[in-house]
Amino acid sequence: MSQTMLGYIKQDSPIHYLTGATKLICLLLFSFASMLTYDTRLLAIILIFSIVMFKVSKIQFKDVAFVVYFILVFLLLNNIAIFLFSPYEGVKIYGMRTDLFKLVGPYTVTVEQLFYQFNITLKYLSIIPMALLFMVATHPSEFAASLNRIGVSYKGAYAVAIALRYIPDVQRDYHDIAFAQQARGIDMSKKEKLSKRIKNITAILLPLIFSSLDRIETISCAMELRAFGNNKKRTWYSARPFKKGDYIAIGVATAFLVVAFLMMIKNGGRFYNPFL
Template identity: 55%
Template sequence: MAANTVLNYIPRKSVVHDLTGTTKLAFFLLFTFASMITYNTWVLLGLMAVSLAVFRLSHIKLREVRFMLVFMLVFLALNDLFIFLFDPNQGTALYGTRTVLCHLLWRYDLTAEQLFYMFNISLKYFVALPVAILFISATNPSEFAASLNSIGISYKVGYSVAIALRYIPDIQRDYHSISQAQQARGVELGRSEPFFKRLKNSVSILLPLILTSLNRIDTISNAMELRGFGKHDKRTWYTRRPFARRDFIALAVGVVLLLISLTVTIRFGRFYNPFV
């Protein structure tokens, strides 16, 4: 089922999974800041190497996160397309040079600077995506809620996030079950059917899915109310673990990466121009 669901926790025995939720959250934030503050290609390539190495350490397979990868690639392609359509000279303005490769039409010249700028934009996504996927896929929702609470966020907010993360795979499983049941009854949803007929038939899946979801939410709400949830200002967590040596090492790596990114950006500028 892991390959058919998205945004779900994938249990593994790995160094990444053994880190505490607080460590994963802190490393994710440090790494994200390190990749956001710079467009220096060499820094981004180094961060991408670290990102891929961490992903490999998690023992999570690419096929298990295939949907998120495909979604990211489609989003990335559209993002680059619209960047070029709305401002084809953005790269020229940022790098201060203009190397025209060919003229396309109207005001659209394909320049090396624009291609390099869009390459760096794409590189930033490739840097952040593996770590973002790991943060979701290698962190137990209850552990994530405990990590949010450990940095001062209300446990009610943390618990709501944990329930939402646990609920996403359930919705997907319900959708697949209802879809298969409806297709067994003769409701066609295949590509051979006309688009509007598929859209009409999808209502027969969405309505039971919504009713099932509302029923589950009501059940969870009643259970939490019976347990007195929200009565006290604080709560304890079974999933909160003490810091180990590996946690301090991971935090140190995150801090070092952020400092390197800041240092290179301040000293050499935010943009690296290979066309000078």
């Protein structure tokens, strides 16, 4: 799989043996645990656990490298925005101020602000491996069965499955069209001016939109011929019953959520304050 594509990657691992419903439930539980608390200790443990699970899945970093780089850039920009718009939020939260150095105007870097923004970054990083793992270790059809199992209508679940299934195809079409246009002399490299590059990109987007519409029409016709949507319920070929490993995984994820609640009670709130 190309590094710029993100989709299901088949591997022989304990993570792949779990049902789609189990992986979805675990992702939600870990997300709730991570979003509930700002306790650095628990977030660090969740991050380490997520990385270990990613390693257990046997998914190679190169398969998701492009997405990881994009996320890191987003986190960098997010931290810059937080500091620009709220440079003393950490001071308000932790009730102390320890200046490190002054920048310009009203901006002064403080230990408390750095710690606050570190925790925000840690919150994102703690759940990102789990989210990526869910995306690359869950087959779209199995994911649809999982959504339907937790109460989502099978029409909506199937729509999500189709979208996930064809993301790699759309990405592949984009690259094919881009290479074809470049072969015709349309330059989209950094050598061209930004305005010219934006104009040249439309030479890719229009064919991509039309090819996607053709694919949508083909899929719609095929589903209508199979009388999709006539019945209120349907069975799923990819659905699997829960096994021992599924219950263990859900139990571990639930334990993390319970610990997050306990840490909130112990800390007297969502924030862990090491400055007291």
